[in-house]
């Protein structure tokens with residue numbers, strides 16, 4: 001693995017940096033928490049990238065991908081992280097898009113891929129249910145064939161940003177009598193405007209609103225919305241999850257957050273000295289940086305093997321565990337650094353209709369909300385305990 005960027009790759013970095021500097025919408029602001037942004041802001045950069053042809057870099061060129069090497073894609077994510085760009089949501093680009101171009105038929109590709117590329121169609125993921133998270137194959141939502149429709153009944157949960165979704169991809173049980181629970185599941189695309197779908201908000205501990213319960217009552221969906229074969233949905237569902245997990249590592253963003261943490265710890269004082277000079281705190285930041293450097297090497301190794309033609313496999317579980325642990329530790333150390341300024345909850349002020357500015361420096365304002373929000377990362381995309389099970393089975397052969 002060569003860690004030096006070639007002159008061509010450096011030229012690519014310059015091109016990307018200039019494009020972002022010239023085109024990234026400067027009016028997108030917010031706390032950095034996704035649910036503090038308007039839906040329009042969340043897709044603004046996606047739409048600009050769609051016009052440029054850069055919204056789905058990892059897709060095959062025939063479906064609108066850029067043909068960039070994995071190293072170029074790595075540079076791309078680093079450059080976006082530098083400016084904290086709000087990237088395209090993963091549900092279309094990294095999840096259902098690859099499933100559709102890999103397993104979907106021509107009509108589905110024609111209908112759905114353009115809207116994912118352009119950012120005009122918002123997708124949500126209907127996998128989890130109240131009784132089926134880690135044990136996803138025990139899901140109970142049913143899709144029963146009635147002429148040329150499926151009739152779907154059941155409840156999904158944690159459906160991220162479904163309140164804005166135009167379409168959803170749902171795992172439904174189509175054969176309740178299959179020998180194994182994994183064998184009777186189908187992968188179905190559902191227009192979220194179909195009668196019988198109700199999206200109910202789940203209020204989170206950080207005060208935000210980004211997940212929902214999604215109830216489906218006699219939802220009639222044309223059979224042509226089935227992806228691939230009936231009862232073979234588990235295969236497509238697993239394929240999608242490997243793509244979802246490798247995107248969660250967030251190395252480039254964590255690098256940016258570590259630099260920010262260092263700046264905060266230089267500004268905050270402890271016993272009349274900058275916190276960054278406190279031995280214990282400095283040790284924790286250094287350990288974090290060491291772990292992040294190791295994760296970056298692992299990610300680069302995965303990219304190198306992708307360059308050699310291997311898709312994301314069980315290694316994505318390693319990236320998911322380490323990446324999310326680092327993200328959580330970053331928010332813990334930030335909260336520790338800002339001390340009592342992290343206590344006032346800016347959403348409480350907003351909810352109470354207060355026009356007062358919260359006390360403390362700007363960087364402290366969202367630290368508590370971010371800390372709470374990031375607890376999710378070790379749960380979603382398959383919990384970290386489940387990723388450890390996958391590693392023990394698929395990599396270590398235990």
Ligand SMILES: Cc1cc2nc3c(=O)[nH]c(=O)nc-3n(C[C@H](O)[C@H](O)[C@H](O)COP(=O)(O)OP(=O)(O)OC[C@H]3O[C@@H](n4cnc5c(N)ncnc54)[C@H](O)[C@@H]3O)c2cc1C
Nearest residue numbers: 125126127128133134158159160376379380381382383385
């Ligand atoms: C913020 C957020 C957004 C999400 N967005 C979506 C979405 O858009 N669409 C969607 O479909 N889902 C979504 N999810 C759901 C997510 O995939 C599930 O929460 C996750 O798979 C865990 O399932 P569960 O919550 O039912 O926990 P459970 O499966 O009940 O697990 C509870 C605990 O037990 C542990 N555990 C369970 N089984 C084992 C085992 N075999 N070995 C060791 N430990 C085990 C788990 O690790 C966990 O700590 C989201 C979740 C969150 C938190």
